[in-house]
Amino acid sequence: MSLGKKLLLINAAALTCPGTINLAAETEESGNFYTYTTPENIIFLIGDGMGIEYVSAYRYLQDDARTAIVDDTAFDPYLTGMQSTHADDPEANVTDSAAAATAMAAGVKTYNSSIAVDNDRSAVQTVLEAAKAQGKATGLVVTSEVTHATPAAFAAHVADRQNMRAIADDYYDDRIDGAHKIDVLFGGGRDLLIRSDRNLVEEFQTDGYSYVDSRVELRQNRDSRVVGLFADRGLPYSIDRTNDVPSLAEMTESAIERLSRDDDGFFLLVEGSQIDWAGHDNDIVAAMSEMADFEQAFQTAIDFAQEDGDTLVIATADHSVGGLSVGADGYYDWDGDSVRTARRTPDFIAREILTGADVQETLDAYIGIELRSEEIAAVRKAARTEGFSATDDAIEAIFDARSHTGWTTDGHTGEDVPVYAAGPGRTQFAGHIDNTDIAKKLFRLLGADADITDE
Numbered sequence: 001m002s003l004g005k006k007l008l009l010i011n012a013a014a015l016t017c018p019g020t021i022n023l024a025a026e027t028e029e030s031g032n033f034y035t036y037t038t039p040e041n042i043i044f045l046i047g048d049g050m051g052i053e054y055v056s057a058y059r060y061l062q063d064d065a066r067t068a069i070v071d072d073t074a075f076d077p078y079l080t081g082m083q084s085t086h087a088d089d090p091e092a093n094v095t096d097s098a099a100a101a102t103a104m105a106a107g108v109k110t111y112n113s114s115i116a117v118d119n120d121r122s123a124v125q126t127v128l129e130a131a132k133a134q135g136k137a138t139g140l141v142v143t144s145e146v147t148h149a150t151p152a153a154f155a156a157h158v159a160d161r162q163n164m165r166a167i168a169d170d171y172y173d174d175r176i177d178g179a180h181k182i183d184v185l186f187g188g189g190r191d192l193l194i195r196s197d198r199n200l201v202e203e204f205q206t207d208g209y210s211y212v213d214s215r216v217e218l219r220q221n222r223d224s225r226v227v228g229l230f231a232d233r234g235l236p237y238s239i240d241r242t243n244d245v246p247s248l249a250e251m252t253e254s255a256i257e258r259l260s261r262d263d264d265g266f267f268l269l270v271e272g273s274q275i276d277w278a279g280h281d282n283d284i285v286a287a288m289s290e291m292a293d294f295e296q297a298f299q300t301a302i303d304f305a306q307e308d309g310d311t312l313v314i315a316t317a318d319h320s321v322g323g324l325s326v327g328a329d330g331y332y333d334w335d336g337d338s339v340r341t342a343r344r345t346p347d348f349i350a351r352e353i354l355t356g357a358d359v360q361e362t363l364d365a366y367i368g369i370e371l372r373s374e375e376i377a378a379v380r381k382a383a384r385t386e387g388f389s390a391t392d393d394a395i396e397a398i399f400d401a402r403s404h405t406g407w408t409t410d411g412h413t414g415e416d417v418p419v420y421a422a423g424p425g426r427t428q429f430a431g432h433i434d435n436t437d438i439a440k441k442l443f444r445l446l447g448a449d450a451d452i453t454d455e
């Protein structure tokens, strides 16, 4: 253990406030703001679609209304800056997840849909690959398919994000110095790895990996290298999950426990994948349930970093989505009560109704506020004549109107997104940076000689 690390631990032990780790790191780095301290471990968390308005809405939502102050989220004490997210795409300056993740993973601006390839379709090195080349253990933990755009851009090289089979193949076929690139792979996407043309789970097992596909198996398994797939495609939204499906925090904790056995340290990417999906659907209930799931994963990473003393935790978003507004229609009052009482997402409730459940009973079972007759009538009418999305929209409209939540688009939006960091190196992420700067800084913090070439 280095002297710096010892001092950090002593500092950490002497302080008990939640900001301990960043205060300690600040002390170590003060006076040499631009010096790069190299953390042993990096945990990089991406809230997909988590624009600043999602963090703000979540702060109102989880506030204890009995006190005069609005309580911090787990993220707030660690805010270091903001990043710009524009893509380098002739048709779009608003990024998609693929171009944004490529920028953050490889330091290269590229076109929407690209998975760690630049504008001329050549592969670009990622921070996960640089970490693996140094002998570190690596992991990808997500709630979407493990082959979805964000995780893919850290460990695959494919021209089009839609080609999730090619991404899955890359996870197995691409090697670094002959070794597999990913040690721990947790999320959804069984259909994409276990296929009629190729069974990648069996191939990984042949090479010494374990396979788990339920929460119980995840807990029982102790191996360092493991593939865990908990749904055919994306996991259910946090609030809709059954007991078999692990939370993002549980997967994160399990990954950290395995990866931290490596003497060379580790690089772990964690994605709260479905904040974005909820935003595309303009569903405030799903969005807030995903924010809670992501916040707990972030806290899990912070708890580990605080104890370890040599781990950089960085959390950010790839872009925002939906044009979410906290307050709408002229109301100066965002009221989270209806959202707080929801026990399932509108998607889930709509599905129950459309498979024959009684409208009023179902709404009453899953929404804790007393509904007006016109709200129930609107859902009933949509369910009778207009199908799933209209029924889903009618339920979402209840929450939007009650909470004064606004939406302007079903797509992504181009404003800057927040950056949070804790631990050694955190000050590198201060102020306004670009999404490509994240990769550039991570390469330097890793001490990796990254060759970022992009014409």
Ligand SMILES: [Zn+2]
Pocket (backbone or CB within 6 Å): 048, 049, 096, 097, 276, 318, 319
């Ligand atoms: Zn996204």
